[in-house]
Each structure stands twice: as C-alpha cells, then as structure tokens.
Amino acid sequence: MTEKTIIIGVTGGSASGKTSIAQKIFDSFPSENIAMIQQDSYYKDQANLTMDERLAVNYDHPLAFDNDLMIAHLHELAEGRSIQIPVYDYTAYTRSDKTSQQLPTRVIIVEGVLVLEDMRLRNLMDIKIYVDTDDDVRLIRRIKRDMDERGRSLDSIIQQYLTSVKPMHHQFVEPTKRYANIIIPNGVENKVAVDILQTKIESLLAEK
Numbered sequence: 001m002t003e004k005t006i007i008i009g010v011t012g013g014s015a016s017g018k019t020s021i022a023q024k025i026f027d028s029f030p031s032e033n034i035a036m037i038q039q040d041s042y043y044k045d046q047a048n049l050t051m052d053e054r055l056a057v058n059y060d061h062p063l064a065f066d067n068d069l070m071i072a073h074l075h076e077l078a079e080g081r082s083i084q085i086p087v088y089d090y091t092a093y094t095r096s097d098k099t100s101q102q103l104p105t106r107v108i109i110v111e112g113v114l115v116l117e118d119m120r121l122r123n124l125m126d127i128k129i130y131v132d133t134d135d136d137v138r139l140i141r142r143i144k145r146d147m148d149e150r151g152r153s154l155d156s157i158i159q160q161y162l163t164s165v166k167p168m169h170h171q172f173v174e175p176t177k178r179y180a181n182i183i184i185p186n187g188v189e190n191k192v193a194v195d196i197l198q199t200k201i202e203s204l205l206a207e208k
Helices: 019-028 049-057 069-077 135-149 154-179 189-206
Strands: 006-012 036-038 083-089 092-103 107-111 127-132 181-187
Touching: 006 019, 006 189, 019 036, 019 189, 036 069, 036 083, 069 083, 069 107, 069 135, 069 189, 127 154, 127 189, 135 154, 181 189
Parallel strands: 006 107, 006 127, 036 107, 127 181
Antiparallel strands: 083 092
C-alpha cells in the first residue's frame, strides 16, 4: 500500500515569519522525505500583459494566484509523480521560462499568505498553521526584504503596502486564522511551538 503524503499548510501575513517556520520544519527532516512548495511560485502567468498592466495587478488578492495548477500539482505529488514548479520573476512581474522539478516526498510543506483561503487547498492539508505577527513588525521586515532582495524603492513599497497589502491582509489573510490547527505567535522564535510541530510530523511519518 502506498504511504499517505502528509501536507502541511503554513500561512500568515506578509513578512510574518511563515517562511522561516516552514524552513525550520523542512530542515528538521531528511531532504528525501520532505518538500517545500511556495505559493508565490504560482502567481498567474502574465506574459500577455504589458508592464503597466502587470504593475496594476493586486498581487495580494486571491485571484492573483493559479490555485488550480497548484492543487493539480499537489495531487500529482500525492500520487507519486514528479512535477515542474513555475519559477516566478519578481522583476518582470510574470513567470520566467524556467521551471523547477519536484519529486514526490512523504511530507509537503505548502507555504504562502493565502494557502488557507481556498477551501480546496485546506481540504488537502493534514496540518494547518498560522504564524501571527504584529503589523508594524511585518511592515518593517517587508521594507527591508523588498529593498534588499527585490530592488524596490521605499516609496513603492509603502504605496503597495497601504493600497493592497494591508487591506488584503485584513480582508483575506487574517480571517483564515480560524481554519488553523495551530497559531504560532512570534514566528520561529517560538521554539516550543516548533518542537511540537516537529514531534507531530514525526508521529504522522511513523503511521502506516
């Protein structure tokens, strides 16, 4: 009998520390047993749009993501088949022409701001995690990240935060907290919560 694939959803607001939590879990298990898939890889392909049209898209809205493809890929992995994950180009605001192969594993971490917003994704998950971090902390982290890693100006980051990130967080992201099995305050610094998660995953892996 094929062993069940364990799917773990990790979400929280932008720059909440959810990626650090997901990475901490990922690093706790042998690489052949665990994979991490980021929702950002599944932004819709916008090659048919002009740059001005791409810049006008609300990337914090659920409709910015190709959840149909992500769900199909998770089913493929659960059935023991490899997938080709899109590679998103943040400077071009669309997918690049590259993909990244992912082989099937026993554990799959699905990480992103809206992975609990879609009921179809939630229904695939064995564990649902919400990383809860204060808005001001998240904003400071986002400014630093977008300036250092994505080459964006301070004005553009603040404008995007006020017009889309913050309102979309309160409309779509924060309400998904009610679907979480575990809410983690203070992100990866919450060592007790991380240890509990690791122990739970180990027990699921031991089940046949």
